[in-house]
Amino acid sequence: MKIIVSFFIILFLSISTTISSQTKVIDSLNNELTIHKEKDTTRVNILYGLAIYNFQNDLETTKLHLKEAEDLSNEINYIKGKAKVLYLKGILESRKSNYKTSLDFFKGSLKHYESIDDQAGIAAVYNAFGITHFIQSEYDEAIFSYQKAFEIQKNQGKTSDVINSLLNIGNVFNETGRYDEAISNYKKALNHSVEINDETNIATINYNLSVLYKVQGNYPLAIETTNNSLEFKKTTGDTLGIAHILSNLGEIYTSIEKYDTALEYHKQSLNFALQKESKSLVATNYNNIGNYHLHKKEYPKALEYYNKSLEISQKINNIKQVVACFLNLGEINLLLNRPVIARENYVKANEISLKADKKDFVAYSFLGISETYIHEKKYKEALPFTQKGKKLSEELELLEPQKKASELLSEIYKYTNNYKKAFESLKQFKTLNDSLFNKENIEKITQLEFDYKYKQALDSASIRELKLTKIVDTTSLDLKKSQRNLLLGVIVFLVIVLILGTIIFFLRLRNEKSKSQNIEIEQKLLRSQMTPHFIFNSLSVLQGMILNKENKKAVFYLSKFSKLLRIILENSRDKIVLLDEELEAVNNYLELQNLEESQAFQYTILIDETIDSTLFKVPPMLIQPFIENAVEHAFKNQEDNRKIDIQLKYVNKKLICTITDNGIGIDAEKEPKKQHKKSLATTITSERLKVLSKDFNMKGSISIEDRKKYNAQGTIVTLVIPYKIDTV
Known part of the structure; x- marks a missing residue:
């Protein structure tokens, strides 16, 4: 029961430009700044624009332009400029997980916007409030802030802002286990995004749906929607967004027990998170890398990463991550035959989860407490905790904890001589296990992996072909008759490169088919291991x-x-x-x-x-x-x-x-x-x-x-x- 924590992509700023168009905007603003020397509101807005467009990829430049915009706004008493500066400062602090400082900046920004009755600015700040409370698992405050923003944006008729609010409200419902309400808000946001062809939000909503699919155990759909989001984030150059998506992919592959693949994704995500100083995401990846070492039975390594994650999470008050760490520490101590210490960790996780209304973690903590009692052969004490965990898992439609609960109940009933219920629980465990790891799911996941790699190979080949074509075209304009032999040599070389590339591609294709064949054979084996004939005969004899x-x-x-x-x-x-x-x-x-x-x-x-x-x-x-x-x-x-x-x-x-x-x-x-x-x-x-x-x-x-x-x-x-x- 290794606990992983998922992140949602939540945008403070809607910058839907690609890297190339973003560079053009920055160049244009730099030209304007060079021409416009007057100390007025126009220069403040140019400086703020440069800070915004450098935000994703160049934090140092962002800070320099923001400082100049702040000084000039104070000098000329430009209220809206002051509000904008405080708003972006709050975002920068939030990205570094300094949430208290972030909220203070947002409060200052809100006062300025309210003083000039700037409704768009007020809505933006409430949205920022909601995101910050959401990250800290303060869900009531988050819902209140999001709804305030939504009402203002709805009255103003700004579709893109309405989409973001619907998306964020859906995230809160998702986190609190209210999946029907979450899906309803996501689909409303998706419909609006399709209507206005907003590719950024379409990618964001698909990512959030992928997290929901993962929680519900629909792994093929989770992988498909996550890869779609990843492709779009790469085109926009959103490094932190890429880091979140890579972390989510790692969590999905952990769920389907492809641990080495998961580890690679988490390492990539961790590198990006450290570059962007995102403490929350760093803590998440430490926790997930700990899960990898736990699976490999490298318990000292796992404890090291869990404790690093817990230390960061407690400092930044990331409740969700703190709970995950306590749950994982409980499991490690149980494996080390320390049930009392394990139970203390599970109880801590249970108390924090109940207070934060994290129902899915409440279910996991109940099952963890039950396991500690089973370890001590205290089956009567274990039974009520298992039943609570099972009931809550069924209400939330969470397959993984349902499967765990059925397995624990089978063991409890077996050792309390209730053989009928033990057998029923074992059958339910087998059914749930088959639903998580059935042949169709494995084939879909294998096909999705292959399709994604194939698409990457084609995209890469297309880019190389385009670059080579440009080189050939440019070179051919400058070549004279005496250079024709050289040109023919270049063309022959390119043909050889393409042939070699094709051979490598088909070798990889054959390797992927071999992996699929391996999976097919293992599935046939699993079905033939214990025939229904044998089970029926055994039960008849019994x-x-x-x-x-x-x-x-x-x-x-x-x-x-x-x-x-x-x-x-x-x-x-x-x-x-x-x-x-x-x-x-x-x-x-x-x-x-x-x-x-x-x-x-x-x-x-x-x-x-x-x-x-x-x-x-x-x-x-x-x-x-x-x-x-x-x-x-x-x-x-x-x-x-x-x-x-x-x-x-x-x-x-x-x-x-x-x-x-x-x-x-x-x-x-x-x-x-x-x-x-x-x-x-x-x-x-x-x-x-x-x-x-x-x-x-x-x-x-x-x-x-x-x-x-x-x-x-x-x-x-x-x-x-x-x-x-x-x-x-």
Whole structure:
């Protein structure tokens, strides 16, 4: 339950020019300033304009022009000039997270605007008030200020300003979990933006929607809208806006467990945030980098980043970030077997979240408190906190905490002997997990990544082609007849460059397709790991035991079944697992199947003395499908002397697993359905082994033979398993 904090792009200033047009405006204003030497209101406005247009990319120049504008406004007593200067000063302080100083500047600006009844200026200041309160999680004050600004702008009929107010009001509703109201305001703002073709606000609204989609677990749509916003921000040169979007992309990839990709985005965002002196965003990225190290089980590193984030967040009174840090510190301490300290952190997070009306964090803190009690085996104390967290998560339609709550409830009910509710909670956990990580979502995310990279490659190629064309055109005008051979050489060189670029592009395309194929195979594996047939049979056996009042046997059976189910779910999420864990799952499966007396069989698991199963790491779920085939199909019409032998050998640096039965033999299995089932397991495993052989740089293979060729009865499956040896 690693907590991440999202930022919304909120514009104090609506500058919708691109870098090139912005440069033209700055050049024009500089010319005017050079010509206009008089100390009057016109010169103040030129200086203020230069401060505004240098605001995004050159803070030092902004400060110089702002200081001159302030001095001149005071000298000639230009009230509107004083108001503008204080307003922009407030923005500069807010960008550095100095919120108290920022609010003082805004109050001074508001007094000046009110003294001359400048309604547009008053609305702008109220909007700035709202943004500053919003950042500090003071949502009631933020709503009040935004609505004041909205009413003034609505009366004035200024569509662009109305859009910003609707957007900001939507942000408050989003942060407080009122998602329907948030979406309503966003869509109103988006409709107005489309009507006036305001590309800046269209990009901003899409970004805010992407944050909302991420919270609701709709990751493909979140990635798509975020990438759209990022492209636009790059064209405008809004460095801080780019930093926020990169941070958000990192958070999305953390949610779908692509941690290395997430880390790259957070590092890029952190560099921009440090350049722009944005303390809030610096704290956010420290927190998210801490999440990366937590996932990697590098707990000292994670603690270092969480504490750095907490220190900055407390200094600037960023309530939201403070809560996130306490939640993450709670998780770290729980992993370090310090449940009391962990609970103290979760309780702090809960108290602050309730006070700030941060309902989503309230839900997470309830679940965190529950986990500390479960860790201490205090299940009765844990139950009410889990139920509160689950109820609140369902009200807010938050999938991730709903999934966590179902998992915790399953564990609580299991250890309080309420097996029916434990099984129901486990089913709900599986359903929620599938909704977050289903095949369709993964394919969409992979396709979006590829489309975005492809678009970047095309854009880059187009820019290079345009530059090269200009160079060729310019050069050709100056060339004389004696230079034709040189021109031909340049053209040949360019053709070679384009051909090489095309080859590189198609190699990358093939690599992306390979990744997609890998995802497809892993999804097929996940669906084939525990068949509905096996689950149905297991539950039927359990039902029979309960009806026959074989309570002890039923409890033992359910314990084995739940343990096997847990191991399979955990192993399926890892690319490699310890051989010891893989064999434990196999043993549990065989033990569970052998509990049904009518289907009893003998089995052995032999491991070569040269194999240390605690050091060998192998891909999960390679062995079980073939054992399941043996159990289900090998002993047709054979009631006695059923045997299954599993043996692992280490020969010539190859890890070889043989699965032998004394059943009817593979050649005797003629039924079409069984043939299809066995060929499906074999096909999926063969596809996996092809991919794994490349990943492990080690040959993997599979062969299935009828033992009659060795003058014996039954089937023998031979697996050459790719592996790694843990040297730690």
